[in-house]
Amino acid sequence: MTLATTPQTTAATCEKLKCKECGAEYELQAKHVCEECFGPLEVVYNYDTLRRTVTRESIQKGPNSIWRYRPFLPVLTENVIDVGTGMTPLVQANRLARRLGLKKLYIKNDAVNMPTLSFKDRVVSVALSRARELGFSTVSCASTGNLANSTAAIAAHAGLDCCVFIPADLEAGKVLGTLIYNPTVMAVEGNYDQVNRLCCEVANTHGWGFVNINLRPYYSEGSKTLGFEVAEQLGWQLPDHIVAPLASGSLFTKIYKGFQEFVKVGLVDEKAVRFSGAQADGCSPIAQAFKEERDFVTPVKPNTIAKSIAIGNPADGIYALEIARKTNGNIESVNDAEIIEGIKLLAETEGIFTETAGGTTIAVLKKLVEAGKIDPEETTVAYITGNGLKTQEAVQGYIGEPLTIEPKLDSFERALERSRTLDRLEWQQVLV
């Protein structure tokens, strides 16, 4: 525990790993694939214990971070890595709601998550806490950028050796925002899916803890906190509709699992929540499968500015598909121009600067409202998962420029007059 305030938590309740496909069970080790059927492994908890021991009050007395939900997370000791991750604001987005024609819209703002400004800090905090319990001294990941930032930062804080793998063509802010923590950085000349395949091999030959490979069952549980927090922040109730970006599909399925678990242990009332997913046209294998009513996902080769969600062969794609369908949600995609407009729209109306993944979510939200696929009366939550300062090149050239003036009053007055004239002209064009 590294924060100044002391957490109040109850004992861990995770019991085993279980295959999502065939149900085979395993001990809580560094393992992510079923030996029987190659299905993905998931952590199982004792929900009876959870129902008996966890209350709204016990959670509220906990630390102001994801670790207030520790009984729902797959760590065994009290000694977790807490750098203040989680409990990001759920902002009532009235100005954006009015622009879109919605009545009750909220933004879950992980663009200001701690310490590295994306939702990945949640999954990495959990994965590295578990990695330390399992005795790993070197941690690693295959990343589209945000995960590399987060793994390098939290490993530095915890004093773990770190080696991260990224595609060589990542945004400058994401590379620098990893190197600053002084890990080993491998820039792989290929796309994320190639990086991921290489990392699977490395995980087999080196005794490293890859947060999103051999530690994936623990790692992915961290995303449940995005469900827990929204339920708590809405006053212990579930929303009607959520919109979240889809990369591997894991985040989407874990928000769902988070809501289900809170219902299961009696922390919130049961409710039908619609799950809608957002992809970029340039990498939309799940959206395509949804549109074509397929129950399998065909891999694609990514080509979009939304690099952080550009996973062409999404590991949890079919589970995301299944959830969108059974909750009466949708999966949509938008093009790069719409993504940039989404970033600008959120910034102008709500003062939240998100990266391309968040622009994708807002653009899909807009598209779904315009298509009548989100009811204006629904309480809707859009998940913003990363910060715009990391993908500055995406909006450079699309946001205007400062008016350069001399440090004199008359120079200012002339510039102000020019800008007002330009505004009027723009409005006249809008009105015409």
Add this chain to the structure above:
Amino acid sequence: MTLATTPQTTAATCEKLKCKECGAEYELQAKHVCEECFGPLEVVYNYDTLRRTVTRESIQKGPNSIWRYRPFLPVLTENVIDVGTGMTPLVQANRLARRLGLKKLYIKNDAVNMPTLSFKDRVVSVALSRARELGFSTVSCASTGNLANSTAAIAAHAGLDCCVFIPADLEAGKVLGTLIYNPTVMAVEGNYDQVNRLCCEVANTHGWGFVNINLRPYYSEGSKTLGFEVAEQLGWQLPDHIVAPLASGSLFTKIYKGFQEFVKVGLVDEKAVRFSGAQADGCSPIAQAFKEERDFVTPVKPNTIAKSIAIGNPADGIYALEIARKTNGNIESVNDAEIIEGIKLLAETEGIFTETAGGTTIAVLKKLVEAGKIDPEETTVAYITGNGLKTQEAVQGYIGEPLTIEPKLDSFERALERSRTLDRLEWQQVLV
């Protein structure tokens, strides 16, 4: 109120404005300079009411933001702008402490403050809440970057018109991180002190609310929350020593005021807290005055990479001097190379990526420890006030590069071997 959770606050207790020099009193209007003696005006509260009505429990029941301290802030209505600002982590920095030779070191991490990743979100949340109460529809500021980001973002959220003034040579991330919210941006060809002088003229000729000029008495009170939060997060006690950056000097004096107010109303026990300040060599008018034992500050022309604290003519410089002296603290400065090393040191040991101002604070912290001016036994808090993603150019070229590899196992193994050999060579050099 714009967050999903509802705040629980008691009534406002601010009563009037009072001149810090001659004591002349004024109504709570948009005014920052005394008509009698040109001294700065400050907000006065009713501490009897505060002592009677505010408890640790009433604060803890409040929102998870600076607005939990609303009775200590200069707003009259319940309708404040709450975008989740404040309540940033106080991180126990054990790894950095070991590197420096300290025992109890904490980092107050405003690099992840909401919404725009600097402590300025605190002062702007207060200033714009008050601006709205006073009826302003256009808000403005003179900024070295962080303030422009914050004013533009929070004005966007609140639906206020916004015009910001910055020096034309600011870091790219700070310009883009302002433009994205679509305010009017005036890039002034001059340094901050020239920008500030121009804004004083504009404030007189236009009916705008300049957060750090005519609204300055309200604005600056927001910084007290950096004192309040540290006291609360340390378990309702004061630290022994704080280190904070000095730009105008306002932050420093308001952390002091925050501690004093908590003592005054009985929320914490009285204690001698040492106040040490950090400046960059390239703009160190307060450090120079401290060193030369002057009680006046001679303005300088700034020339440093720490642009966000490059104020050559600091408005509250003499008050900062006074506090450092009477608390037995110090004011030190460091050069640009030390600032970069400070940024890297904090990132490598604690996983916190700060901008140049934070690098200055860490470098001064190190210098003070090495000079025996901070006792290893003291509970020390270093204030990190902004995020490193905004000043990427400062560290570019000083943080190494990724190892570029092909997506093949043998290419990875060769690169890993090379990097380990390099590490060994570096260690040998260190040992020689």
